[in-house]
Amino acid sequence: MKRWRTPATLMLAAAVMLACSGQRPVAAPQAGASGPVQGGRLVYGLSADANGFNPVTDQFAGQSYSMAGTIIETLTAVDANGGWKPNLAESLTPNERHDEWTIKIREGISFSDGIGLTGDVVRANLEAQKASPLNAAVLAPVKAIELVDPMTVKVELKQPWVAFPYYLDAQVGMIVPPASLKDPKAASLKPVGTGPFLFKEYVPDNRMVVTRNPRYWRQGLPYLDEIEFRILPDSQTRAQTLDAGGIDAMGTSRDEDLTKYGAQQDAYTVHRSEGMAVAEYMFMLNTTVAPLDDLRVRKALAHATDRETVISTLRGGLTEPADGPWSKDSKWYAEGGDYPAYDLDKAAALVKEVEAEKGPIRFEMISTPDPNTMQGIELAQDMWRKAGIDVTIKQADQADLINRAVTGNFAATVWTQFSAPDPDGEYIWMHQAYSQPVGKVSLNFTRFKDKQLSDAFDVGRTDPDEAARKKAYATVQQRLRELVPYVFIDHLNTGSIVARTKVHGIGEHRLPDGEKGLPLTGSPIPYHPFAQLWVDAQ
């Protein structure tokens, strides 16, 4: 008996090793001579799970759009030039004042549950979105939604709204079938839509699997048979999983990933956010509490902040300094209004002037406790100390920090925002109508009230002439530079998608009417459509 023990143990160990080794079986794609090939499976790493997949009831972040966007489509889309284009809608036509939009729905589109997409379904979706506490503020200008004919819906607005179609490219424009509206809980777990993929499986905090929709309305799409989204919250092990071949692509915002994978062009492609999709990293100031209610103090902070040093220290020199909410490669960027440049002497002079009147300048800065953010705050703290400003740092988790921003219980905080495809997307965050006193819920977190800036936002919202809108948003940028409610640091264009070279089509999708779509959307980690992604035949 004993002599059999060693061989038996070895055989058992071999069997376990055999079971534990090898690659997960995948469907082999059909070979194509060149260009996209049908078939294949993509495994895609995401940094977080979604709160749910119901666009009416669940708060969507980038990862929600990645996963739900394969199943549920939007009424409009944004093209590579930043303009809106019809998607599920065939057309969107405004009246002359732009306070009424007529949405004509494309014919011949069905949800995967067999229900046809009609004007009535779109009307019901928009009604549900307007009634949803998630989007009430965004859709506040909507007065009424009417069905004109079976395939046409009219949206009446309380005021002209030129950029209204841009909002239909996001959560409020995602269209679900009537069954999902009736049973929101089921829709949160098992999304149904008109999209290129069908829901197959979802395991919270683990994975979501979608399969090809054989009856997708855009002929020849999608190319992939299946996509598995893996939820991998740790950025380092997510990258290691890509190295090990466990995933084919992933979203990241780490500088080291850009550097590492950017240097391996034969094995990986790196797709970086650009234009309006790029968010800004900044220190957000509460302009209604002392000492930051004094413009001289806010200017002193900006003068004392050496953005180049922050970028070289924290971002490996990969980002661009910011002087406003829109990056320089966006068509909405405008110069003017001199943002306070780094000048320690000017900062010190302003501080002395204020101190002579009001005494020492001290305030508290809130930060999330992650090491990279803390490093940035400590760097700024040191820079400001050299100018004579005494800042103490208070750590708060994300939930606390956001709540403080909303209720005004802060002096200054680290903040990342402003990645809407159109400048009107920032209306509710900066317009004086959305500014409330400390203690009340305010969407204008800086509580900054400037008539000139707000009037300019109103022009941008109501004037259909692009030149007039550009001029208005130039005024917005000018006022932000002059009045410094935010100390801007950099445009966070490190948000990227890294993929193995066998994955093609990221950021190259075409919209239904043939235009090239906006490559990447959202921040800090961007997202993109999946219908036109394909993998090499192997």
Add this chain to the structure above:
Amino acid sequence: MIVVHRLVRLLVVLLVVTFLSYALLNLLPGDPVTQILGLSATEEARAQVRQDLGLDQPLLVRYLGWLGGLVTGDFGESYITRMPVASELAERLPVTLELLVAAQIIALGLAIPVGVAAARRAGRALDQALTALSFALLSTPVFVLGVLLILVFAVTWQVVPATGWTPISLDLGWNLTSVILPAITLGCGQLAVYARLLRTDLIATLQEDYITLARARGLSPRRILWRHALRPSAISLVTAVGLNLGALIGGTVIIETLFGLPGVGRLIVDSIFSRDYLTVQGGVVLISVGYVAVNFAVDLVYAAVDPRIRRA
């Protein structure tokens, strides 16, 4: 009788722990409504959701309401996902339990021979080497060890996947591959503790009179060690295993985050960050019950390990 006594103790523990955790969670700054609705919600929408969830009620009223539901087996619904908390926990518990059991098997499977070998050669080169190894494992944070193991076994040798989870019901082989690295990572720290405990107790036992008598009777050192010294030396080890199992049900969050495992620890920590009070409460109940149950089982094991306890 002992079961009734334990049940009463469990109820007291549950009441104290759940009330304290409920109160502490509510003292945390941050608002669950902001987490549910996001930044752009209006004051009116927030007030409505607060009322719908009963968050406008006093703390004690909410706690008693939750407790009343618990008595009928209703853990409540998650504020964020609106799923029943019980089903969310039930979905994740098998992952954490499998991870814990696998980690304990690895830790005990290695700690016993290592502890015995070190005790047998106490003070010699092997003992010193194993002691050094134990301290190295103890002082290596799990996130460092995890990343290192992924680098070696998943990236370089590619024998196991770096991250991810496959349930047993789907594929046993893939399930084993997805649990092996996390279990080793979690087990290594335990291994060092268990080996040190066993070594110390075993050295003491080996100096007992009955061991000297056994040696005098000519029993082989191996037989003395494994048949006569090991069992009475395992009391501390069993205690440590029990304490660890209970505590680790909710304490595996680093491992679960690192390896992308959908376990209970990750659910609880995510729920704390999103102020999802009811999910956290459900997790607290689960951990408390688990802790008491495991330690009850440990008491029974004591008697099996050492007959003197049974007789006492």
